[in-house]
Amino acid sequence: MTAKTMTATAPEKKIGPKIKTALPGPNAKRVLAGDQRLISPSYTRSYPLVAKSGRGIVVTDVDGNEFYDFSAGIAVTSTGHCHPEVVAAIQKQAAELIHMSGTDFYYESMVQLADRLSKIAPMPGPHKIYYGNSGAEAIECALKLARYHTKRPNIIAFFGAFHGRTMGALSLTASKPQQRRRFSPLMPGVTHVPYPDLYRGRPDAAQDSDAFALSCARFIEEKLFKTTLPPEEVAAIFVEPVQGEGGYVVAPTIFMQELRRICDRHGILLVLDEVQSGAGRTGKWWAVEHTGVEPDMICIAKGIASGMPLGITLTRSEIMDWVPGSHASTFGGNPICIAAALATLDVIEKEHLLDHSAEVGTHMLKRMSTWPTKLKLVGDVRGRGLRARSDRRARLRARRSVPRLRPQHHPPLPPAGSHKRGVGCCDGCPRRVHPASRKVIRACPVLPKPRAKPRGEAEGAGTVTLTLRPRPRSENGIHCSLRRNDIKFYFDFVLHLNRPTRDPYGSDAKAALLQRCGAAVVAIL
Ligand SMILES: Cc1ncc(COP(=O)(O)O)c(C=O)c1O
Numbered sequence: 001m002t003a004k005t006m007t008a009t010a011p012e013k014k015i016g017p018k019i020k021t022a023l024p025g026p027n028a029k030r031v032l033a034g035d036q037r038l039i040s041p042s043y044t045r046s047y048p049l050v051a052k053s054g055r056g057i058v059v060t061d062v063d064g065n066e067f068y069d070f071s072a073g074i075a076v077t078s079t080g081h082c083h084p085e086v087v088a089a090i091q092k093q094a095a096e097l098i099h100m101s102g103t104d105f106y107y108e109s110m111v112q113l114a115d116r117l118s119k120i121a122p123m124p125g126p127h128k129i130y131y132g133n134s135g136a137e138a139i140e141c142a143l144k145l146a147r148y149h150t151k152r153p154n155i156i157a158f159f160g161a162f163h164g165r166t167m168g169a170l171s172l173t174a175s176k177p178q179q180r181r182r183f184s185p186l187m188p189g190v191t192h193v194p195y196p197d198l199y200r201g202r203p204d205a206a207q208d209s210d211a212f213a214l215s216c217a218r219f220i221e222e223k224l225f226k227t228t229l230p231p232e233e234v235a236a237i238f239v240e241p242v243q244g245e246g247g248y249v250v251a252p253t254i255f256m257q258e259l260r261r262i263c264d265r266h267g268i269l270l271v272l273d274e275v276q277s278g279a280g281r282t283g284k285w286w287a288v289e290h291t292g293v294e295p296d297m298i299c300i301a302k303g304i305a306s307g308m309p310l311g312i313t314l315t316r317s318e319i320m321d322w323v324p325g326s327h328a329s330t331f332g333g334n335p336i337c338i339a340a341a342l343a344t345l346d347v348i349e350k351e352h353l354l355d356h357s358a359e360v361g362t363h364m365l366k367r368m369s370t371w372p373t374k375l376k377l378v379g380d381v382r383g384r385g386l387r388a389r390s391d392r393r394a395r396l397r398a399r400r401s402v403p404r405l406r407p408q409h410h411p412p413l414p415p416a417g418s419h420k421r422g423v424g425c426c427d428g429c430p431r432r433v434h435p436a437s438r439k440v441i442r443a444c445p446v447l448p449k450p451r452a453k454p455r456g457e458a459e460g461a462g463t464v465t466l467t468l469r470p471r472p473r474s475e476n477g478i479h480c481s482l483r484r485n486d487i488k489f490y491f492d493f494v495l496h497l498n499r500p501t502r503d504p505y506g507s508d509a510k511a512a513l514l515q516r517c518g519a520a521v522v523a524i525l
Helices: 003-009 026-038 084-096 108-120 135-150 167-172 209-227 253-266 335-350 353-368 435-439
Strands: 051-055 058-061 066-068 127-132 154-158 190-193 234-239 269-273 297-300 311-316 378-380 468-474 477-483 490-495 519-522
Touching (some): 108 311, 127 135, 135 167, 135 234, 135 297, 135 311, 154 167, 209 253, 234 253, 253 269, 335 353
Parallel strands (some): 154 234, 234 269
Antiparallel strands (some): 297 311, 468 477, 490 519
């Protein structure tokens, strides 16, 4: 058979999500029943996707349905699901040494990873590094260390912040009341102040954005320090350079610079929570690099190990001055997690994922920047690229830009099932718990480029070159498509509207998506 006839006769494999059963399928239903019976109801599932395997951006469920994952396991699987190099590193390490506890003994990879991270840290070295198991643990370490090092009791954090769910980290979190409800008393000594949310937080929309951002930072010095909080009793300011759970709100550079100035002036540590924004997601290793501000500590987790649990607190050396016994963890910096992190760094470097992330982010933002004027549903589109057009390397989060609903269009919560149209995993936002999520679409896909695969093979499909084409499809929805350059497939992001569609799953209502979280991602090929 000639190549020509092969091409003519071979059925072309369709690219994109493949939904074969009603959702959830029969196997998924079985798992969901068990989950309902046995698993903590505190988890915030967006919709009943029961994952079995993952590869690149594709997640296959227990019934063989394929989804496109636009959440990357809450911004974790940075190199894509099961990147072959990460898998190989994990397998090799598992065959060699699974656990030793760096608390009691030594192993070389702890130093190797520390060395690699030190080279890409956003502040000059020398550095020291602590290993934990999660984002919250990285924050807990930073909290304890800030108090230990400065011998001061108090901490400043921001409204809208999410720093984790353990008691210390939760005390800094100020995102949703449900996260704190009935858990008080939390850790004392935490004061929350306004974060410069230019879209939602500015009392007067006409106010200059820099002036507003400065006023948020200066509130600390001009109000707090002059009334309730003596500055010499403040150990640290904890801040996300881009608020994650808060709605992907980017801190303006001038705000970050002002925080740095306040910290320097009063001997306070500036602690950056880069748990979600770090490890390349913004087109630079760390989101704070877009501002040029140098922190005293950064907290790292999520994407750094492509899905293995690892939390890291990295500081300037002189800050980590605590003595043996002050802080430790049995599993923190487990050899397999460190192997995954080293492989992740290799993949990000080898596949130029920082540049790719920046490029795609800039492109997406450019395409979306007209939405607020064209579409009544969209109130704001944000991203770092907007602020630094001339700098080709700085730019956007890979989750990039966030269309937000105008407040008057907050949709009522529709019934579950947005995934039924096909794809994707969008940000998981709990129903009835997360009003902010009803206003925001967040997408944080994997970072990799598509590999040069023949048409038909979706393996390795990453975030790729996406073209967003917003086209209003109905009064109450947004329809836009994302096009991958080399393989044509289309995604439709549909945003739930301010009123439920009559038939939320009907074929006429492409706008049918959205379900529990009020925003969802579907793919329609
Ligand atoms: C910015 C930020 N900090 C801390 C955390 C807590 O991380 P973990 O869930 O790994 O404890 C999260 C989790 O979403 C986060 O987004």
